[in-house]
Amino acid sequence: MVYRTLLNPQIDFVFKKIFGSEKNKPILINFLNAVIKPTNPIQEVEIRNNDIDKEYLESKFSRLDIKATTNNKEHINIEIQVKNEYNMIQRTLYYWSKMYSEQIQNRENYNKLERTVCINILN
Template sequence: MEKLTPRVDIVFKKLFGVEENKDLLISLINAIVQEEDQVADITLLNPYNHRNFRQDKLSILDIKAESCTGKRFNIEIQITDAKDYDKRALYYWAKLYTEQLEISRSYDILSKAIGIHILNFTSIPTSEKYHNIFHIKEIDNNIHYFKDLELHTIELKKFISDKDSTLSDIVSKVSSGLDQMGYLFIPS
């Protein structure tokens, strides 16, 4: 019998996307995001992105959540290499960000939106790192002005290249909470 793995959507959602396992979701988020975005509590939100018109594309996120400070999170697990995944990630982020603003509301209520994409394929071949963090920055002087956009990619294929590692090899590689969480997604 095959072992259940959180790399499968339904297992991922059952493990991290249910109220009784909120502590696991908080641990996952805190293992990935930077210190200023750490969360103490989280509210799970409806994963369906609202459509303004019937012809709009319906998108369903794996996990959508909001911190007690208003920061919003989209956490996705993607098994197969999807063409234009970068565009999908931006689309999901844009919906997560814009749905905060209701008619006649002021823009100052908008909070940071963070997309976390755990990928079972190599999405960014030009980077050797398995965890990449993206922001919008000014191209010449690196000014980070638009601070509400943050996207993380975690490429599992880069996390462990040697599936035959011994337990001591694995333990020696673990240097962060994200490393510890990463081993949860590696097949046995």
């Protein structure tokens, strides 16, 4: 008999494999529908590059846990944080503002900005 050890989803690597891989998109979609409860249920997600682009060489580099866009054009960031770094509010606002602002380029209309959601799973 073969016994398998269940991996803890609070471990960053495991969390990203469960929610951030192409083959597990249905898990991510079900999670988002359960948490966000959108009027129009999410049917599809595009898992995106989780790096936040730097504007300047000196700019802070940031890498999100999960970054996705839904068929409802919502931009989603999901973070898991087990250890309290006492900066989650500031970090979340920073990530949110970067995701929101990267949606448009210079001289584009603000009407192009879509809803941006950050979900934090905290210990």
